[in-house]
Amino acid sequence: MKTKKIITSSLVFIFSVLLVWYLFVKVNDYCISFKVKTATGTVFQGINEWSISRLSSNKESYVILEKKNFSFIKQEMKKGKVTMEYTWDINSINDSITNVSVGIKELNNSIYNRLTAPFFSTNFKETQLKKITDFRNGLNKHNESFKIKIDGERTSEEVFVAYLSLKSVLQEKAQTMIRNDDIITGFLHQNNIKIEGKPYLEIQSWNQDKETLEFNYCFPIDKNTRLIENDMVKFKTIPAVKGLQATYFGNFRTSDRAWFALLDYAKSHNLQLTNKPLEHFLANPFNGGDELSWETKIIIPFE
Incomplete structure (x- = not known):
């Protein structure tokens, strides 16, 4: 009888504790x-x-x-x-x-x-x-509205480019590029500098907490081009980088979805990546068409 009372008291106590937790402590x-x-x-x-x-x-x-x-x-x-x-x-x-x-x-x-x-x-x-x-x-x-394919470990090509240094919040990356497109393409056209390939976006800094970016909007040109000094348009070589690559199909405004996919893939496979994605746009959004056919190669370098 005494054992039964102990068990009953214990159960009442446990239930009371759980009830207090559920009503007043549970988040x-x-x-x-x-x-x-x-x-x-x-x-x-x-x-x-x-x-x-x-x-x-x-x-x-x-x-x-x-x-x-x-x-x-x-x-x-x-x-x-x-x-x-x-x-x-x-x-x-x-x-x-x-x-x-x-x-x-x-x-x-x-x-x-x-x-x-x-x-x-x-x-x-x-x-x-x-x-x-x-x-x-x-x-x-x-x-x-988009598709992502993880390509695995890849190495990008070295490329010589004319570029603009820009800043934006993450969500307005593509709009910032579009607003400045006439500046760099106009400069290249006025100086008879031929664009040799599709544009790149080179992330220099990605503050994930503030969701801000510093990046270079780049157009490939011949490395033997006569360089012209300009306050905004600069020239450089983007070196080849080894990293994890994805192919993104969709509007460039949301290409960061491929960044997130690469980060999750890297985490699950114990890979260490930088916060500096490199995007190579293989379609021209000004031509319109089905956005799911717009292809972008995105590589995030290994640490």
């Missing part, structure tokens, strides 16, 4: 998980872009409280009197599949949500399921 009210066929960095960028779009479409204002590229984001969302926290854990399962877990907490109604969400179809639960499902569906649709 989130509700968690939603899903898998997506894309790289962790693409999910990370997708969350940022989705959060911006929610402001215009749903009057939801998101602020990043904490982040770790490209595996974790904690956000605070405010809409009217409602304040919520979203905690996104982003983990690569293999070279192409990413698992996403979204922890959700409503700051003013947390205990009620914890008591009801596991058992009832509440407004909170249904609203969050729809919101995260819409995000996942949007991400899947975005992934249909």
Whole structure:
């Protein structure tokens, strides 16, 4: 009889501890998980872009409280009197599949949500399921707009180029190139310097925390070209580099999706890469056509 009381007391104690933890200590009210066929960095960028779009479409204002590229984001969302926290854990399962877990907490109604969400179809639960499902569906649709093939270890060609040094945030890399295209091509045309091949983009610095880039927008020319001094257009040799290469098919605005795929591949295969991708654009976007036919070779050098 005494043993039975001890067991019963122990079970009551354990249950009480678990209940206190669940109601008052557990970080989130509700968690939603899903898998997506894309790289962790693409999910990370997708969350940022989705959060911006929610402001215009749903009057939801998101602020990043904490982040770790490209595996974790904690956000605070405010809409009217409602304040919520979203905690996104982003983990690569293999070279192409990413698992996403979204922890959700409503700051003013947390205990009620914890008591009801596991058992009832509440407004909170249904609203969050729809919101995260819409995000996942949007991400899947975005992934249909490009294709990536990991080519493996490769060595790029040495090339002599005329180039512009530019800066931008990651999301505006292609737009920055387009805005400056007339400057460099106009200079080359005015000075009868023939372009010999497709353009390159050489990353000099990639600050992943601030999502900023410093890069060279380059056009191949003959190495024996008579060099002309100019405040903006410079000349150099891009050396051959050995690294991990991917072929990207899609709009150049989102070619960084191949960077993320290469980083995930390198991580899963214990390879150390720099933060200096080299892109070689093999199509001319000014010609239009099917974006999935626009080919770019991207190599990230080994450390």
